[in-house]
Amino acid sequence: MLDPRAPFLVPAQGERLVRDAYRRDFRHRDAQIHNRDSWKFERRQHFEEQGSPSRDAFRRGDWEEALRLLDERREDLLAVAREDERRGSFFHRVRVVETPLTPYMRWELHSLRLRAECGERVRVVGVEKVAASERTAPLPEVVILGGRTLYHVLYTETGVPNGAVRYTDPGLIGGWEKYLKSLYEAGEDVMSYFDREVAHLPSPTTKAE
Structure with a gap:
C-alpha cells in the first residue's frame, strides 16, 4: 500500500554541504555500504546536468549524438552493476514524471532506460502518486545511502547542482525509506513506460526548454 505522506525535512536538523563537499562525502559513504540497498528520488522535471557530454550535445541540438554518447556509458554502467552485485547493495531509483514530457525528461528517460538495461532498478510514477505529500510544495530530491545517510540534494532555480543537506537521524531515514519503497x-518499470510513452516520440530540441 502506498504511504500517503513523505516525512518533512527540516534544514536546521541537517548539515549543509557545498557541492564539492557533498560529492566527497557521498563517495566516501557509498564505498562503505555492503548488503544494504540505496535509494534515489527524482522530482524536478528539468536539470542542468554537469559534466555530461550527452547532455552538452542535447543542448547544441544534436539529438543523435546525444543518444550515441549515452550509449557509450554502457560498459561503465555494467561495471557499476557488477560491483553492486559483489557488495550485495542495489541502487533503486524512483522517477516522478509529469506530462507532457519536458524536453529534458525525454532525454533523461533515454538515460534511465539505459541504466535499467544495465541492471539499475528504475521505476516511474505519475505526479498523482505524490500529490498527498505536495499540498504546499513539491517534494525534495532525495538520496539515501545504505539506510544510514539521507541527502536532500539541492539545485538552483535553473536546475544547476548546488550541494546538499545531510541527515543521519535513523527515524527520519527509516521514514523516507518506507515512503520510497x-x-x-x-x-x-521504466522500460515498459519508455516503450509505450517515449520510444515513438520525434527528436526534441533545446529550443523548447
Missing part, C-alpha cells in the same frame, strides 16, 4: 512498489 511504497512509491517504488506502486511504480512502473
Whole structure:
C-alpha cells in the first residue's frame, strides 16, 4: 500500500554541504555500504546536468549524438552493476514524471532506460502518486545511502547542482525509506513506460526548454 505522506525535512536538523563537499562525502559513504540497498528520488522535471557530454550535445541540438554518447556509458554502467552485485547493495531509483514530457525528461528517460538495461532498478510514477505529500510544495530530491545517510540534494532555480543537506537521524531515514519503497512498489518499470510513452516520440530540441 502506498504511504500517503513523505516525512518533512527540516534544514536546521541537517548539515549543509557545498557541492564539492557533498560529492566527497557521498563517495566516501557509498564505498562503505555492503548488503544494504540505496535509494534515489527524482522530482524536478528539468536539470542542468554537469559534466555530461550527452547532455552538452542535447543542448547544441544534436539529438543523435546525444543518444550515441549515452550509449557509450554502457560498459561503465555494467561495471557499476557488477560491483553492486559483489557488495550485495542495489541502487533503486524512483522517477516522478509529469506530462507532457519536458524536453529534458525525454532525454533523461533515454538515460534511465539505459541504466535499467544495465541492471539499475528504475521505476516511474505519475505526479498523482505524490500529490498527498505536495499540498504546499513539491517534494525534495532525495538520496539515501545504505539506510544510514539521507541527502536532500539541492539545485538552483535553473536546475544547476548546488550541494546538499545531510541527515543521519535513523527515524527520519527509516521514514523516507518506507515512503520510497511504497512509491517504488506502486511504480512502473521504466522500460515498459519508455516503450509505450517515449520510444515513438520525434527528436526534441533545446529550443523548447
